[in-house]
Amino acid sequence: MLVAADVYRPAAIDQLTILGKKVGVPVYSEGTEAKPSEIAKNGLKEAKSKKTDVVIVDTAGRLQVDKAMMNELKEVKKAVKPTEILLVVDAMTGQEAAALVGAFNVEIGITGAILTKLDGDSRGGAALSIKEVSGKPIKFIGRGERVEDLEPFYPDRMAQRILGMGDVLSFVEQAQQVMNQEDAEELQKKIMSAKFNFNDFLKQTKAIAQMGSFSRIIGMIPGMNKVTPAQIREAEKNVKFMESMINVMTAGMYNLHS
Numbered sequence: 001m002l003v004a005a006d007v008y009r010p011a012a013i014d015q016l017t018i019l020g021k022k023v024g025v026p027v028y029s030e031g032t033e034a035k036p037s038e039i040a041k042n043g044l045k046e047a048k049s050k051k052t053d054v055v056i057v058d059t060a061g062r063l064q065v066d067k068a069m070m071n072e073l074k075e076v077k078k079a080v081k082p083t084e085i086l087l088v089v090d091a092m093t094g095q096e097a098a099a100l101v102g103a104f105n106v107e108i109g110i111t112g113a114i115l116t117k118l119d120g121d122s123r124g125g126a127a128l129s130i131k132e133v134s135g136k137p138i139k140f141i142g143r144g145e146r147v148e149d150l151e152p153f154y155p156d157r158m159a160q161r162i163l164g165m166g167d168v169l170s171f172v173e174q175a176q177q178v179m180n181q182e183d184a185e186e187l188q189k190k191i192m193s194a195k196f197n198f199n200d201f202l203k204q205t206k207a208i209a210q211m212g213s214f215s216r217i218i219g220m221i222p223g224m225n226k227v228t229p230a231q232i233r234e235a236e237k238n239v240k241f242m243e244s245m246i247n248v249m250t251a252g253m254y255n256l257h258s
């Protein structure tokens with residue numbers, strides 16, 4: 001169950017409700033008038049009555065650390081006694097992220113961090129500092145806006161990324177998820193015998209799109225970290241254009257070569 005305890009950002013509750021619907025998880029909310037610690041406590045009670053295993057309480061985020069927020073978080077912690085307290089930090093803020101994790105760890109006592117926006121320009125050097133500053137592990141990383149883009153954190157893969165060596169293991173794993181071995185062999189045969197048509201091309205681009213955003217895929221390929229975000233955006237636009245062109249063709253047109 002998800003519990004909406006961010007009462008400050010007006011859209012936060014709606015955002016969580018939409019997310020809950022999308023992933024098929026109930027969302028507990030009490031609007032914006034109640035106290036976050038009360039909402040968290042009532043949410044937990046509701047979850048227990050429904051025999052729910054996992055409860056995630058979404059609390060408010062701020063760019064700056066302030067005393068009132070820390071006190072509020074302490075109250076939430078006291079009210080629900082969570083097994084995990086995870087701080088979400090944006091990798092784009094660089095070393096700021098590490099300082100934030102340090103401050104939260106001293107004040108609240110977190111159990112780990114979630115490092116998001118690793119699909120952006122940052123290589124993720126903050127990952128090193130987070131562990132150094134707080135001694136707390138990174139448990140998940142975010143590589144895009146979709147639910148599937150939130151992944152468990154693997155230190156060795158992150159080290160390769162920081163060194164600019166890509167992340168071939170994640171790349172292979174994700175490619176396997178969107179395409180099975182038989183399809184891949186079939187495709188290889190078609191390419192070898194020059195029978196690869198627009199239909200196959202479309203299938204390929206759709207499979208790649210399922211692996212995540214272009215920037216995320218490119219970031220995993222060794223040596224590709226020099227491609228700029230502008231170049232990626234341009235490539236994405238071109239692929240969409242090609243897809244539309246193929247979609248308006250008739251079957252006879254794209255089968256000309258097969």
Ligand SMILES: Nc1nc2c(ncn2[C@@H]2O[C@H](COP(=O)(O)OP(=O)(O)OP(=O)(O)O)[C@@H](O)[C@H]2O)c(=O)[nH]1
Nearest residue numbers: 009059060061062088116117118119142143144145
């Ligand atoms: N590209 C990218 N966008 C992300 C990632 N994680 C979150 N976002 C986007 O960043 C925006 C803010 O994310 P939220 O989940 O609303 O952030 P939040 O931490 O709940 O915000 P507060 O709690 O109000 O601080 C949304 O548009 C997300 O889709 C990520 O890993 N990569």
